[in-house]
Amino acid sequence: MADMITTEDPLTGEEIEIPADVEAGEIVDSPATGAELEVISVDPVTLEEAPELEEDWGE
Amino acid sequence: MKVGLLYSRIRRDEKLLLSELRDRGHEVAKIDVRDEQFGLSDPPESFESVDIVVDRCLATSRSLYITRFLDAYDVPVVNSAATADVCSDKVKNSLALERAGVPTPATEVAFTTDSALETIEAFGYPCVIKPVVGSWGRLMAKVESRSAAEAILEHKATLGHYQHKVFYVQEFVEKPGRDIRVVAVDGEPIAAMTRSSDHWLTNAAKGADVQPFEVDDRVRELVATASEAVGGGLLGVDLMETGVSEPDDSETRETGSHADYTVHEINHTVEFKALNDAVDVDVPAAAVDWLESNVERGTEATV
Ligand SMILES: Nc1ncnc2c1ncn2[C@@H]1O[C@H](COP(=O)(O)OP(=O)(O)OP(=O)(O)O)[C@@H](O)[C@H]1O
Numbered sequence: 160m161a162d163m164i165t166t167e168d169p170l171t172g173e174e175i176e177i178p179a180d181v182e183a184g185e186i187v188d189s190p191a192t193g194a195e196l197e198v199i200s201v202d203p204v205t206l207e208e209a210p211e212l213e214e215d216w217g218e
Numbered sequence: 219m220k221v222g223l224l225y226s227r228i229r230r231d232e233k234l235l236l237s238e239l240r241d242r243g244h245e246v247a248k249i250d251v252r253d254e255q256f257g258l259s260d261p262p263e264s265f266e267s268v269d270i271v272v273d274r275c276l277a278t279s280r281s282l283y284i285t286r287f288l289d290a291y292d293v294p295v296v297n298s299a300a301t302a303d304v305c306s307d308k309v310k311n312s313l314a315l316e317r318a319g320v321p322t323p324a325t326e327v328a329f330t331t332d333s334a335l336e337t338i339e340a341f342g343y344p345c346v347i348k349p350v351v352g353s354w355g356r357l358m359a360k361v362e363s364r365s366a367a368e369a370i371l372e373h374k375a376t377l378g379h380y381q382h383k384v385f386y387v388q389e390f391v392e393k394p395g396r397d398i399r400v401v402a403v404d405g406e407p408i409a410a411m412t413r414s415s416d417h418w419l420t421n422a423a424k425g426a427d428v429q430p431f432e433v434d435d436r437v438r439e440l441v442a443t444a445s446e447a448v449g450g451g452l453l454g455v456d457l458m459e460t461g462v463s464e465p466d467d468s469e470t471r472e473t474g475s476h477a478d479y480t481v482h483e484i485n486h487t488v489e490f491k492a493l494n495d496a497v498d499v500d501v502p503a504a505a506v507d508w509l510e511s512n513v514e515r516g517t518e519a520t521v
Contacts, residue, residue: 182236184250185228197227209227215278217353218454218489 166204170194177204219513220245222268222293224275224284226252230491232274234502242506251280261291269513271295274487278306278351281487294516296509297451297486304448305486308350308386311448314484318447320440321460321480324389331371334385338367344390347374351381353485354423360390391480393458396420398431398479400455401490401501403508405445407433409499411492422492430497436479444481452505454488457481 162179173191181187185198186209195209221239223246225232239246249264249271256262265271271288273295275281285299297305304310315322324341328334338345338361347359347370361367374382396414399422400407410433413426420426433441441455461477494501 182228182233182248184225184248185233213277214349214356215351216276217278217356218485218487 219269222271238502301449346388355419355421394462405442408504409497411496428496454485456483
């Protein structure tokens with residue numbers, strides 16, 4: 160298992176665990192709700208609800 | 219080298235690229251497109267002294283404009299603005315493939331619901347309607363009857379924004395329950411996989427089952443030509459097998475012989491995490507090899 164850190168879920172206020180090696184801009188799934196969260200900053204890690212997918216997004 | 223990675227979301231694909239670059243000791247500037255402002259003459263500070271920019275924007279509109287700006291500033295970017303332009307639009311994609319002599323599904327474009335319905339009736343059922351911009355199989359319709367066609371066209375005309383009033387109609391290809399994704403650099407395949415599903419949409423993003431695929435000579439040839447047709451770069455070329463004897467039979471479809479391939483699409487900000495998991499090849503490593511050789515070539519050209 161990768162190292163985990165504890166931080167706050169911005170949607171529920173719950174303590175959640177996410178991988179310690181996240182990067183700014185990375186999208187993680189909230190283990191509490193499954194919602195997509197964006198890593199806004201690291202050190203300390205802060206999360207926000209990730210922006211919705213837009214129609215012209217893709218590969 | 220110093221690599222600028224343009225992004226708005228760091229997905230597993232970007233993360234794989236970032237670790238490969240850092241492991242090799244390259245300097246990486248992560249550039250969040252949402253924070254940048256672009257003027258007409260000089261690049262924003264974040265782009266200073268980067269040897270090459272890798273465009274990993276998820277949003278087509280951003281990707282199209284930013285690659286143009288970087289061109290204007292003479293900052294090398296992959297993929298190029300020209301490639302992004304052709305690949306981001308299914309109409310331009312189809313035209314480029316046809317012109318290059320690459321087999322691609324028969325396609326017609328119409329601008330009103332009436333003329334689109336005529337096109338659909340001429341193709342017969344089933345046929346396919348695709349949005350000209352978009353991905354991951356979203357908003358694609360397999361049309362199986364005239365009444366369904368009428369409803370889909372009416373919905374698109376009423377509810378869609380203007381791009382949905384460009385009706386892109388395509389023959390339905392009786393593929394053997396799977397399609398093929400080849401990731402290539404300047405036409406040279408890095409690795410390939412099949413994506414199988416019982417659903418007619420076999421996108422990996424839709425949960426299709428992926429398996430490694432061995433590139434044969436014909437695929438190699440088609441990928442090289444298709445890549446050149448859109449201006450080269452790090453691309454995902456999507457093909458379907460055609461002329462399969464019994465496409466509906468799941469037993470024979472995996473092993474059954476086919477007559478040829480048809481290329482339905484080329485993607486310019488290609489995802490490769492699914493491919494990387496499916497094959498033995500280290501896809502991000504191959505991508506970074508290619509970036510390095512790009513920068514080397516660029517440096518040689520300027521001295
Ligand atoms: N003409 C067709 N006939 C039959 N199946 C098709 C046809 N066109 C596409 N498909 C199937 O639908 C899937 C999605 O098609 P396509 O790649 O054109 O859409 P997309 O939304 O642009 O996907 P991508 O994520 O690859 O950009 C393909 O994987 C393929 O299996």
